[in-house]
Amino acid sequence: MKIGIDIDDTTVFTVKPMIKYADIFDKEILKRKGNNNNFGEIKNRYYLEQLYGWNEETKYKFFDLYYKNVLEECELIKDADSVINKLKKLGNEIFFVTARLTNIKRCDTKQITIDTLNKNNILYDKLILNAKDKLRVCKEYGIEMFIEDSYETCVELEQNGIKTFLMSTKMNKDIKTKTVERVNSWLELYNKFLKQ
Numbered sequence: 285m286k287i288g289i290d291i292d293d294t295t296v297f298t299v300k301p302m303i304k305y306a307d308i309f310d311k312e313i314l315k316r317k318g319n320n321n322n323f324g325e326i327k328n329r330y331y332l333e334q335l336y337g338w339n340e341e342t343k344y345k346f347f348d349l350y351y352k353n354v355l356e357e358c359e360l361i362k363d364a365d366s367v368i369n370k371l372k373k374l375g376n377e378i379f380f381v382t383a384r385l386t387n388i389k390r391c392d393t394k395q396i397t398i399d400t401l402n403k404n405n406i407l408y409d410k411l412i413l414n415a416k417d418k419l420r421v422c423k424e425y426g427i428e429m430f431i432e433d434s435y436e437t438c439v440e441l442e443q444n445g446i447k448t449f450l451m452s453t454k455m456n457k458d459i460k461t462k463t464v465e466r467v468n469s470w471l472e473l474y475n476k477f478l479k480q
Contacts, residue, residue: 287371288418288427289408290434291382294451295368296358296400302332304357305350310336313349331455344388352391355384358400361451363470365404370474378408381421381430386414422446431473438464447480449473 292298307318319335332343372378380401386393394413401408415421418437422430422444429447432438435456438448442464450456450466451473467473 285429286377286379286425286427288379288381288422288425288430288432288446289368290418290430290432290437290451291380291384291397292358293433293453293455294361294431295364295380295406296360298354298358299331299454300359301354301357303335305354306332306336306346309346309350313345314342347385347391348389351385351388351393352396355391355393355396355400360404361470365406367470367474369405369407371477372407378410379421379425379427380408380411381415381418381427382411382413383415383418384413419444419446429477431467435459435461435464449476 289295303319310316311318316336332338332346336342338346368378380397382397384393384397394411397411397413401411410425412421412425418430418432419440421427422441427446429449430438430441431449431451432441433451433453433456435450438450439461441448448464450461450464452466452468465476467476
């Protein structure tokens with residue numbers, strides 16, 4: 285089976301360093317109040333705009349200054365490495381499909397991502413960056429199953445015949461769904477995968 289896996293807040297924790305540096309940027313560069321790491325207000329992937337009131341231009345100024353730091357400080361989610369490697373050893377093809385940006389100044393997103401996967405000894409077949417349209421990527425590569433933290437992406441993939449698992453996060457925990465199968469950990473994902 286061809287399995288697609290998201291990276292940010294599915295395989296590694298990205299929101300924590302993102303908020304850490306967003307607060308620094310908001311306070312030190314913009315001379316504003318920051319948001320004091322109020323994770324409780326994060327409801328979806330547009331949290332920088334919502335928490336800080338930034339427009340696109342401001343967000344990209346932040347990325348140019350701190351995106352590299354954010355990506356380098358992401359920590360692995362518990363058991364992601366061992367479960368992904370088990371899936372690979374069962375004969376599945378592993379495709380990391382991420383919307384991580386590749387057009388940020390002074391940030392080699394591809395190399396940082398490869399280094400993170402290698403540092404954690406994660407086995408995979410292909411890395412696809414800047415994937416804004418994950419459905420198109422899934423169709424192009426014949427991906428049959430996807431693990432993702434974005435509810436909207438899971439719904440779109442499910443509606444197009446791709447089995448999805450929604451990895452629970454602070455951003456999606458309040459979403460009630462009967463159409464997408466939720467998992468609360470990588471071990472739970474593995475057990476559900478084996479029962480398919």
